[in-house]
């Protein structure tokens with residue numbers, strides 16, 4: 001499976017060079033990001049609240065554009081003009097799928113079913129094929145009985161599943177996920193992670209932002225840690241990052257638990273990764 | 278909690294009203310006769326009924342249409358009392374404003390009396406006109422309400438699309454509809470959040486302030502949300518003209534119904 005049309009350049013899908021972004025020109029959100037993402041990689045972005053993870057992902061998806069620096073997709077520079085080209089835009093949108101942090105904004109259709117089929121309809125897929133994909137997703141995500149309801153009336157977890165379905169139905173080669181497991185129960189989290197791993201095994205590139213250290217190891221070949229300076233403070237293999245308590249503590253990713261056992265209080269740092277897996 | 282509390286009344290009351298009136302799709306999901314018709318066919322037949330009620334001056338024809346409407350309601354699993362309450366609710370408004378003065382219109386006097394030297398008489402023609410008017414209004418209102426409560430709102434919106442109303446307009450209507458619901462939820466939660474922070478008693482003055490603040494923050498949120506929603510649409514390939522999925526199907530039953538309605542229409546029209 002070749003995404004970029006040619007096989008030169010090591011299959012680099014996204015390449016960012018010294019990217020800066022600020023909201024309304026005055027609220028800095030990204031300060032000098034350099035990243036390369038290869039085809040088929042599992043990449044995760046971790047960091048405290050407000051360190052620019054969501055902003056970074058939106059830049060990757062061509063929803064907002066850098067103030068400074070260069071972002072290229074398959075060697076082609078992304079900017080506002082290129083998305084005015086309907087053909088490019090359709091190709092890009094069918095290759096790259098984005099699951100928003102806030103499912104409420106991602107679901108804007110009257111019924112769950114319409115929401116799920118929105119993407120492929122816009123991208124011009126045939127109805128028969130849409131129907132087939134829909135049925136498959138309904139089965140995997142177990143959302144049969146939600147189809148005729150309004151997305152508004154669902155629980156947070158149900159909304160998330162529908163949002164995931166509405167992106168997966170496009171069958172994108174690259175999946176960008178912003179906090180896919182926040183607010184989900186352990187079993188649903190498990191199912192979603194399994195789903196992502198299966199997608200990755202079939203060759204898809206998975207880029208995930210998360211605070212949930214439980215899931216980091218499974219969904220990353222490489223972890224990037226975003227720091228308070230809104231730039232990458234460290235990157236490396238999941239193992240190395242997760243075994244660096246000082247780094248995690250510095251970046252609000254672990255907390256100190258204090259337990260009270262009758263009259264004794266004992267305090268120890270606590271890396272959440274140790275719990276399940 | 279005091280029930281005459283300002284916030285309670287204005288926010289929670291308003292929301293309950295909104296949810297009950299606009300979002301009550303419960304009736305539309307019952308399996309009755311009208312619910313089972315194709316939405317397009319249903320809308321066309323109701324338009325025909327309403328046109329008939331507007332143009333006929335005959336009391337028997339109007340009564341027939343009204344009875345038909347109630348009958349349709351019954352076979353669509355709508356409780357008669359609920360339906361009558363919803364529809365007759367509008368009548369006093371119209372009858373006071375328009376029908377009542379009409380009974381004194383020109384014509385043969387039925388009943389006359391004098392007040393302070395001025396002579397009032399209720400005339401035959403005036404009375405007939407008023408009766409026709411009231412029945413006509415109640416018939417039209419009943420058909421509109423019946424259509425409204427037996428159809429899911431988004432199906433109505435989709436039919437507008439089929440009738441060539443521009444997509445962007447319908448999209449906006451649909452999103453408004455959806456976001457009214459979302460905002461209703463936000464306000465409800467904000468109210469709960471405030472309540473949980475300030476305790477049970479929220480004073481009147483304070484309450485007014487909060488309502489004003491709520492409206493302002495709501496506006497902010499709606500602007501922010503719009504941007505985000507737009508991004509979400511872009512991300513899934515939206516390019517200015519949204520394509521919708523409709524799976525309306527006209528079956529034999531719908532054709533039979535439409536045929537019967539047109540036949541009835543012609544018969545009533547010829548009389």
Ligand SMILES: Nc1ncnc2c1ncn2[C@@H]1O[C@H](COP(=O)(O)OP(=O)(O)OP(=O)(O)O)[C@@H](O)[C@H]1O
Nearest residue numbers: 023027028029048049050051052053054055056101
């Ligand atoms: N619409 C906006 N307008 C102004 N500033 C914004 C906006 N969105 C984000 N920011 C700012 O940009 C910075 C990065 O935000 P971003 O949402 O990317 O963080 P994040 O890492 O995704 O945080 P979280 O973990 O809370 O989701 C923050 O300082 C935030 O205040």
Ligand SMILES: [Mg+2]
Nearest residue numbers: 053054101178
């Ligand atoms: Mg975020």
